[in-house]
Amino acid sequence: MVKQDRDAFLITKVSSVYYFSGFLDHREAVLALIVPVDGRSTLLAHEISYDAAKDQAVDCDVELVKTGEKMLDKIANELLTLKVRKVSFDHLSSRSYLSLSAKLAKVELKDAPNAVWDLRKVKDDDELECLRRAARMADRGMEAAMENLREGMRECDLAAEIEYAMRREGSECFAFDTIVASGPRSFHPHTLCSSKKIERGDLVIVDVGAVYKGYRSDETRTLIVGSPNKKQAEIFSVTLSAHDEALAAMKEGASAKHVDRIARDIITKAGYGNRFVHGLGHGIGLDIHEPPSLSPTSNDVLQKGNVVTDEPAIYIPRLGGVRIEDTVLVKENACEKLTLSLIQEV
Numbered sequence: 001m002v003k004q005d006r007d008a009f010l011i012t013k014v015s016s017v018y019y020f021s022g023f024l025d026h027r028e029a030v031l032a033l034i035v036p037v038d039g040r041s042t043l044l045a046h047e048i049s050y051d052a053a054k055d056q057a058v059d060c061d062v063e064l065v066k067t068g069e070k071m072l073d074k075i076a077n078e079l080l081t082l083k084v085r086k087v088s089f090d091h092l093s094s095r096s097y098l099s100l101s102a103k104l105a106k107v108e109l110k111d112a113p114n115a116v117w118d119l120r121k122v123k124d125d126d127e128l129e130c131l132r133r134a135a136r137m138a139d140r141g142m143e144a145a146m147e148n149l150r151e152g153m154r155e156c157d158l159a160a161e162i163e164y165a166m167r168r169e170g171s172e173c174f175a176f177d178t179i180v181a182s183g184p185r186s187f188h189p190h191t192l193c194s195s196k197k198i199e200r201g202d203l204v205i206v207d208v209g210a211v212y213k214g215y216r217s218d219e220t221r222t223l224i225v226g227s228p229n230k231k232q233a234e235i236f237s238v239t240l241s242a243h244d245e246a247l248a249a250m251k252e253g254a255s256a257k258h259v260d261r262i263a264r265d266i267i268t269k270a271g272y273g274n275r276f277v278h279g280l281g282h283g284i285g286l287d288i289h290e291p292p293s294l295s296p297t298s299n300d301v302l303q304k305g306n307v308v309t310d311e312p313a314i315y316i317p318r319l320g321g322v323r324i325e326d327t328v329l330v331k332e333n334a335c336e337k338l339t340l341s342l343i344q345e346v
């Protein structure tokens with residue numbers, strides 16, 4: 001803030017409020033943390049989260065936004081009381097931004113999400129401990145998937161086994177809706193699970209994530225009941241080498257675009273370049289998708305302490321898809337897989 005000549009920072013993204021204050025609201029409450037360059041921070045909370053915020057937030061004053069009062073009015077008043085001239089913010093809708101600008105005509109408001117992400121994307125030891133716990137829980141869910149997978153069971157029944165196992169490990173919610181996509185359904189990367197029965201010879205994409213103290217994990221394996229045909233075995237082995245080669249290139253200083261390129265080149269050379277329809281991976285932490293991004297258009301450079309996914313895939317309409325994904329910690333000269341489920345060759 002000093003370097004950028006800012007008098008205060010306004011944090012409204014709920015996960016970032018948790019990151020800076022220690023108060024986590026899992027239900028996307030409307031909160032605002034005002035951090036002045038000098039002095040104590042203030043966390044504004046509605047009645048629904050006020051008592052919990054008072055209980056959990058550290059190093060800040062918690063102020064109640066009463067029923068009938070508007071959060072944006074409280075933010076504006078607080079900033080006026082602080083006599084600020086230049087304020088950065090992390091996350092405001094265009095409507096909130098326009099409204100706040102009108103209330104604070106003499107204050108310069110600057111959109112600066114990267115100032116927060118630059119801190120959040122480098123995980124400290126306490127955060128890594130949580131991320132490792134979340135990864136263990138996902139491994140346990142994946143183990144349940146492997147143990148329970150049977151011909152004739154519905155995708156949602158397998159998802160139920162996975163989620164039960166993660167809950168039993170202490171997962172406080174799920175990092176995202178569990179994906180179990182079998183046979184032809186597995187070609188769509190954003191499908192969830194359905195009542196479709198898993199048939200012999202189906203590729204089954206299983207994508208799971210657990211949550212510990214707000215920190216998330218993300219892991220995908222592609223399973224099969226019975227044995228694969230030639231094409232299925234081929235796309236599996238191409239995806240696996242893309243996954244492994246990208247993993248070998250992940251370390252501090254590597255360009256994210258370059259790591260994506262390593263995986264994409266392997267898939268492209270095998271003739272499936274246009275069937276790898278998303279980036280190689282994404283940062284993960286309190287949010288499921290965070291910076292840095294590993295994609296053909298990313299300008300990010302990997303740093304020690306980044307936690308990212310490595311998830312190459314091939315999706316073929318009608319035949320189905322293969323995705324293999326791990327959550328990975330970037331280190332100085334290499335990387336470390338946090339998710340450790342066995343990758344069984346189909």
Ligand SMILES: [Mn+2]
Nearest residue numbers: 218309311325
């Ligand atoms: Mn992912």
